Amino acid sequence: MKLIYVFFFFCIINQTYGQQKELELIHNCQGRLSGFATVKVIDKRDSSGKQMIGIVQKGALNKPVKVVFNGELTDSLAAFFIDQSANSNPLPLVLILNELFISEAIDNMTEIGRFRLSLRLFIGKQSDQYSEIVAIDSLYTVKGLDVTKKLLRSISEQFCKISQLAAEKQPILDTDAEKYTFKQLHYLDSLEKMKLPMYQTDHPSVGLYKNYKEFKQNTPGVTAELSIEERKNGFRVYIWDEKRKNKTKLPSTGLYAVSDGTTLLRATPLGFFKILKKGGDFYYWRPQVNKSHHSLVPAAYMYGALGGLVYGLIEAASAGNNKWLLQKINYRKGSAAPVSWTTAKEN
Numbered sequence: 359m360k361l362i363y364v365f366f367f368f369c370i371i372n373q374t375y376g377q378q379k380e381l382e383l384i385h386n387c388q389g390r391l392s393g394f395a396t397v398k399v400i401d402k403r404d405s406s407g408k409q410m411i412g413i414v415q416k417g418a419l420n421k422p423v424k425v426v427f428n429g430e431l432t433d434s435l436a437a438f439f440i441d442q443s444a445n446s447n448p449l450p451l452v453l454i455l456n457e458l459f460i461s462e463a464i465d466n467m468t469e470i471g472r473f474r475l476s477l478r479l480f481i482g483k484q485s486d487q488y489s490e491i492v493a494i495d496s497l498y499t500v501k502g503l504d505v506t507k508k509l510l511r512s513i514s515e516q517f518c519k520i521s522q523l524a525a526e527k528q529p530i531l532d533t534d535a536e537k538y539t540f541k542q543l544h545y546l547d548s549l550e551k552m553k554l555p556m557y558q559t560d561h562p563s564v565g566l567y568k569n570y571k572e573f574k575q576n577t578p579g580v581t582a583e584l585s586i587e588e589r590k591n592g593f594r595v596y597i598w599d600e601k602r603k604n605k606t607k608l609p610s611t612g613l614y615a616v617s618d619g620t621t622l623l624r625a626t627p628l629g630f631f632k633i634l635k636k637g638g639d640f641y642y643w644r645p646q647v648n649k650s651h652h653s654l655v656p657a658a659y660m661y662g663a664l665g666g667l668v669y670g671l672i673e674a675a676s677a678g679n680n681k682w683l684l685q686k687i688n689y690r691k692g693s694a695a696p697v698s699w700t701t702a703k704e705n
Contacts, residue, residue: 381427385517391525393441396450399432404697412460438517450482459695467653473498488538491527495691564618570692584618591629640687
């Protein structure tokens with residue numbers, strides 16, 4: 359009987375690893391108003407992570423698997439807004455997608471699903487002039503015993519709501535409102551980053567950045583001399599007193615970032631992580647938080663002490679797998695969404 363338990367657990371592992379979950383979008387929005395005759399989607403997500411929609415947990419052991427979309431995501435998202443009827447809005451609509459990512463975690467036997475979405479909608483008027491009508495930068499959360507289906511379904515539900523919101527909006531007639539050509543919308547992020555000092559410098563100011571507003575302006579709220587030490591498992595930051603005689607270890611909570619003038623670190627509850635600047639954006643690697651070890655309790659309950667032991671051995675053996683997430687910082691809000699998932703971080 360014991361051998362059967364062991365065989366059963368390793369069969370689960372074999373079936374779970376390497377699998378992917380496919381996202382299916384559902385377009386039959388209830389009570390939808392008339393849409394737009396012409397809709398174009400500009401996908402500004404990081405190119406390395408466009409195929410990956412997120413990470414969910416699968417199987418009896420709640421192992422993380424990638425969520426992918428097979429097909430043209432831009433066309434499928436545009437379908438939420440397109441209306442070919444005679445009542446459709448003749449003005450063109452442009453959707454700029456900056457972030458779309460879902461994730462799951464377990465906390466005290468409760469699954470928590472998160473859906474992060476960042477997008478902007480622009481409506482066109484005469485002479486190739488587009489004005490912004492909707493901006494979404496939101497984090498949606500669902501909880502339950504098994505939230506995967508509900509989490510995946512929430513993507514379609516939110517886009518149905520956004521399409522209705524867009525249909526209710528009227529073109530901005532204010533002559534002072536910011537307007538862009540369709541070509542400018544493709545590099546709108548670059549235009550807006552030109553106004554952010556941190557994105558235009560290679561020399562961050564020395565000190566403690568308490569929030570993203572201070573970070574993007576490169577104006578730390580606290581100016582202090584820091585010492586940054588790189589360790590095997592991350593970074594340690596020390597702050598010196600005014601006479602530089604004593605230094606105190608700095609906690610990573612309650613801050614957005616720190617810099618000694620050369621190295622820039624993102625401060626998170628998990629610790630400090632080095633911020634990298636690539637292609638005009640800021641990124642940082644952080645370890646994946648996987649709380650699936652709580653499944654040890656039901657494993658032991660369902661399959662006895664041996665089941666719990668086997669599960670614990672499997673967890674220990676796989677602790678180094680799929681460990682690092684590459685986070686891209688949202689230049690408008692300062693939040694971050696994963697764009698890559700790997701077993702070894704890069705510098």
